[in-house]
Amino acid sequence: MNGASIPRQLALNLPARTSFSREDFLVSPSNEAAYALVERWPDWPGRRALLIGPSGSGKSHLAAIWAEMAGAAVVPAHALDEGAVPELVARGAVALEDMGPGVSETALFHLLNLAGETGASLLMTARDRPAAWALALPDLVSRLRATDVIAIGRPDDDLFRLLLVKLFLDRQLIVDTSVVDFLVRRIERSFDAARQVVEVLDREGLSRGRRITRALAGELLAEVLAATPGPGAESPDGYK
Structure with a gap:
């Protein structure tokens, strides 16, 4: 979409909305690696990936695109509960939004383990890399280190x-x-x-x-x- 022309005036008679459709995602050098990651699913190492980037950088948009492709459940990370993990994994794909400090480590560890055992796919989004999440479980840290991490940069x-x-x-x-x-x-x-x-x-x-x-x-x-x-x-x- 680089170099696309912009009309002299913009007027739309559509309802106010924020579209998370694939057609409305704006691809540029700052996010093309993240977009390519979503596009090449399910060919992911370990069937899981983490998108990191600043607030509003399109992580949720990409997660929505992927969730539609994969039929994934979309869960805010702060709402992740260990008791719900088996049902989530049974969907075959899970998107965890806004990972960071405060996430239930036992629930996340259980989710990673069960997804690995069943072959379910997992896409996580976060502002920062796992090293900044102040995690206490060494085994959880180890599993996250093995996760494919793609960063979204500032827009050109x-x-x-x-x-x-x-x-x-x-x-x-x-x-x-x-x-x-x-x-x-x-x-x-x-x-x-x-x-x-x-x-x-x-x-x-x-x-x-x-x-x-x-x-x-x-x-x-x-x-x-x-x-x-x-x-x-x-x-x-x-x-x-």
């Missing part, structure tokens, strides 16, 4: 531009390409920053009865910066 220019377009479209917003180009140059290159900026523009545009323009984006950027300070700025009113 093309992906970030398309991500902003998608976020506007999800909210049925009409924007000019100058707004998108302005934001690409000014805000932090992160998925969370993009989501927050679009949310603020949507909210303030509605409350002020104004169309979202580059001028309005410039007025509101200081509010976004104050809420989510970045590591550095290229100008007084913009993110690096």
